[in-house]
Amino acid sequence: MSIFNREKLSVLQNNVQKWMGKFQRNRYVSAIAGGMMSILPILMVGSFADVLFSLNIDSYQDFLTQTGIGELFNIISTVTMDLLSVYVVLALSNSLAAELKVDKFMAMISSVMAFFLLTPLIIENGDFVGLNLEYTGSGGMIVAMLVSLSATRLFSIFYNNKHLTIKLPDSVPEFVSRTFISMLPIFLIAGIYAIINLLFTFTPYDNIHDTIIELIQIPLQGLGSSLPAALILVFFAEFLWFFGIHGTMATNAILFSIFYPFDVANLEAFSAGTALPFIVTMTFITNQKGPRALAYAILCIRCKSQQLKSLGKVGFIPAYFGISEPFKFGMPMVLNPIVFIPLTMGGTISVAATYFATYIGLIPAPNGIPVQTAGTPEFFRAFLLGGWRMVIWHVVQLVILLAVWYPFIKMMDKQKLAEEQQYAAENN
Numbered sequence: 001m002s003i004f005n006r007e008k009l010s011v012l013q014n015n016v017q018k019w020m021g022k023f024q025r026n027r028y029v030s031a032i033a034g035g036m037m038s039i040l041p042i043l044m045v046g047s048f049a050d051v052l053f054s055l056n057i058d059s060y061q062d063f064l065t066q067t068g069i070g071e072l073f074n075i076i077s078t079v080t081m082d083l084l085s086v087y088v089v090l091a092l093s094n095s096l097a098a099e100l101k102v103d104k105f106m107a108m109i110s111s112v113m114a115f116f117l118l119t120p121l122i123i124e125n126g127d128f129v130g131l132n133l134e135y136t137g138s139g140g141m142i143v144a145m146l147v148s149l150s151a152t153r154l155f156s157i158f159y160n161n162k163h164l165t166i167k168l169p170d171s172v173p174e175f176v177s178r179t180f181i182s183m184l185p186i187f188l189i190a191g192i193y194a195i196i197n198l199l200f201t202f203t204p205y206d207n208i209h210d211t212i213i214e215l216i217q218i219p220l221q222g223l224g225s226s227l228p229a230a231l232i233l234v235f236f237a238e239f240l241w242f243f244g245i246h247g248t249m250a251t252n253a254i255l256f257s258i259f260y261p262f263d264v265a266n267l268e269a270f271s272a273g274t275a276l277p278f279i280v281t282m283t284f285i286t287n288q289k290g291p292r293a294l295a296y297a298i299l300c301i302r303c304k305s306q307q308l309k310s311l312g313k314v315g316f317i318p319a320y321f322g323i324s325e326p327f328k329f330g331m332p333m334v335l336n337p338i339v340f341i342p343l344t345m346g347g348t349i350s351v352a353a354t355y356f357a358t359y360i361g362l363i364p365a366p367n368g369i370p371v372q373t374a375g376t377p378e379f380f381r382a383f384l385l386g387g388w389r390m391v392i393w394h395v396v397q398l399v400i401l402l403a404v405w406y407p408f409i410k411m412m413d414k415q416k417l418a419e420e421q422q423y424a425a426e427n428n
Helices: 003-025 027-038 040-054 058-067 069-080 084-100 104-118 138-159 174-200 208-224 227-242 252-272 282-287 292-301 306-320 325-330 337-359 378-426
Strands: 121-124 127-131
Touching: 027 040, 027 084, 027 138, 027 252, 040 069, 040 084, 040 252, 058 069, 084 104, 084 138, 104 138, 104 174, 138 174, 138 208, 138 252, 174 208, 227 282, 227 337, 252 282, 282 337, 282 378, 292 306, 292 325, 292 337, 292 378, 306 325, 306 378, 337 378
Parallel strands: none
Antiparallel strands: 121 127
């Protein structure tokens, strides 16, 4: 590559990094990514409870019924997955309040209150009977996100307005002072969301949840759960990696807000024993790019260049656990024009192939278990995603990725071998 082209590439890198840096530093994007990440333990508990409750083995199901363990699994699922939107409100409000530097606990309380003010409750004979789980599970996630971000932002505005806070003397205990400072802001938030709820009763949908589901969530699901949406996102994440930006971290807010509800819907269907409604979910996108790191390691080990061979040996174990950073920065892949095509297209091809394999029934759709890519052994991860058929499919993915990367690693190997031989000749 010429010096001129390197300069142009460097300018482009700086521009991309600058723009993505602003995007990632946006307080609302950060709140969504950080907040959703923080509820992963809840999601894992609920997911495994659903899976253990739903194993279709007669003797096992008899054991669960006779011992009462099945009911325990059912309770765990209810207080995790069926109340998922409540956890989303708490997590996102806490995350945004930290960004805004306001009282996190009071912001979370006001956000939960606002969410319940907008959520239909079960009322019989004028008495409160319980929560409508239709709106507190995955069905209420978009409303939960909107409410948590907006209510926390309103709390911040009111909290920082000296005319809307009750300031007590310094001699008053902190917990008492803290309560009075937040009192008027919470009153105002209650009034605002009560009015919003009243306004939605005049619409054909009666409440904000059904309005969002009909006008936004269903169209968004149709767009988000499509193959083109997945391929664009996968390509974009790897495109960012080419410029040294962690692609998955940069797209986390999109993955969690648009695609994770599809995982939850699949898990609910799996638990109920019904057909899984979605192929493209967050778990699908993050886990079906294929065992790329393992492909890098295998190809590097077979290289003649000592640099690449050593990189393959050192990076093999991390690669087996889905960690590709040693190769991203060790080859390097960043700003390396030789690897641009396989870097951006390898995962994209793998996701496309997996989609069609799922569509025709060769492998199962994602069951909704939130499996982490990095840190989970490669083929064990595949087993969690879809049993033995998914393990075989990940072997197929590995073959596909080896074929995609082979000519480009070979080209890089020749280049680095020539550099090593030239260096050896000059220093002998």
